[in-house]
Amino acid sequence: MYQTVVRFTGEGVVGLGENYSLQMKGITKRFPGVLALNNVDFNLRKGEVHALIGENGAGKSTLIKILSGAHQMDRGEIIINNQKVSIQNPRHAQELGISVIYQEFNLIPYLSVYENIFLGREHMKHKYFIDNKEIKRKTKELLEELEIKIDLDCLVADLSVAQQQMIEVAKALSMNANIIVMDEPTSALGNREIEQLFKTIKKLKNRGISVIYISHRLEELWEIADRVTVLRDGHHVATSDLKAMTKDELIKLMVGRDLTEQFPKRDVALGAEILRVEGLSKRGVLDQISFNLRRGEVVGFAGLVGSGRTELMRCLFGAERFEQGKIYIEENEVEIKSPQDAIKQGIGFITEDRKRQGLMLIRPVKENMTITDLNQFIKRLFIDRRQEEATAESLVEKLRIKTPSLEQEVRYLSGGNQQKIVIAKWLLKNAKILIFDEPTRGIDVGAKKEVYNLINMLVKNGAGVIMVSSELPEIIGMSDRIYIMSHGRITGELTAQEASQEKILKYATKE
Secondary structure, X not given: OOOOEEOOOOOOOOOOOOOEEEEEEEEEEEEOOEEEEEEEEEEEEOOOEEEEEOOOOOOHHHHHHHHHOOOOOOEEEEEEOOEEEOOOOHHHHHHOOEEEEOOOOOOOOOOEHHHXXXXXXXXXXXXXXXXXHHHHHHHHHHHHHOOOOOOOOOEHHHOOHHHHHHHHHHHHHHOOOOEEEEEOOOOOOOHHHHHHHHHHHHHHHHOOXXXXXXXXXXXXXXXXXXXXXEEEOOEEEEEEEHHHOOHHHHHHHHHOOOOXXXXXXXXXXXXXXXXXXXXXXXXXXXXXXXXEEEOOOEEEEEEOOOOOHHHHHHHHOOOOOOOEEEEEEOOEEEOOOOHXXXXXXXXXXXXXXXXXXXXXXXXXXXXXXXXXXXXXXXXOOEEOHHHHHHHHHHHHHHHOOOOOOOOOEHHHOOHHHHHHHHHHHHHHOOOOEEEEEOOOOOOOHHHHHHHHHHHHHHHHOOXXXXXXXXXXXXXXXXXXXXXXXXXXXXXXXXXXXXXXHHHHHHHHOOO
């Protein structure tokens, strides 16, 4: 049974005399075979930041898509500024003052900043000509208001992720939005960029704009959010002032159970050296990188955004070319010029962008798992579908992947289950060196622990794991050793016992 938890905080009883910008009552949405939302209530006060959290598949995205007009609800009502509305489509939602900043930005890379902000809503001159001068003037006003210093003529493709996010915020304000939804806004940001984002959100609050804030980084909620609503399995579980809750209470509400140990311990004896990198360099990107990895070991790579961590991993996997350096696998020098070369050497790569680089989103679960080693299923020029299905089914059970069937298209699965499928294909290939680049980005606290358990299982079976993460508690909690990078160089190395967030940040900011 699911029970709505109501806390009284001296601000009034919920539903009586509240100054709401949004009320969603009894929202129900069913997809084929799935009840995504079941009688869910959600409300948003004017000028507040309201966190919306839950495990992957809890119903957060469905609720937001109904609010944005992308989905139509089966039952329920939506009230905006005390007026009942029926949101027909995304354009209608925008007209009602609702703007959604998705985790994957809706920007055109090769248009300028000002062109992106007013795309589709250009000011016209004499009916037939776009008034670029007026658009630039309005864009300049918006950016100055948000204290964003970006060249108006700069192409979006040349901006950092943090800058692109600020452009999305400016675009929302240009639409006169009074309700802004931010979906995982800090997932690709470093500490400095997060600080700037939070300043911007506080400015939005001061203007009376309401923000729905979706994040799996629970520790940041107390810094930015006023209230929190928890969804679980399509049900509303709790709404509370954040100051009235602890992180452990929030986790228990999300997952319906206690997570006794955030980073599961492992007792694995380290084996022989499996990988050694010497003097790997790429002009302007990587400078004399040297490190090693042993069987049964998790080696973490930390650093600020732009430090070169991902570029290093892509070089190791053959997705990018390096100019100097040597790579040794089990003491033998190897040449890696392509991902095919890396795969042959037993290297697997769980990329930070699983949707664009790790999965075939419109293909079934089964095909995504078996794509790395189809040869084992080929008999007389044809794929043995029965053997392929049996193998995929065993991986689904082993990794506890939640999917209606093996034929389900991967794009419809939650982020946590998508990540497990990426891992599954490298388990099938029996990769002996696994690179995890931001392995828990965009997945919930329960799914994170399952990923950590999978990493422990891999090293217990003799693999070596390299983990890149921007979450310092994760790096410290999961790694045996940690290399810290800054400006394309390794600036420090710490054992798990030596490591602390302060020490890592000291090395990460080293010039």
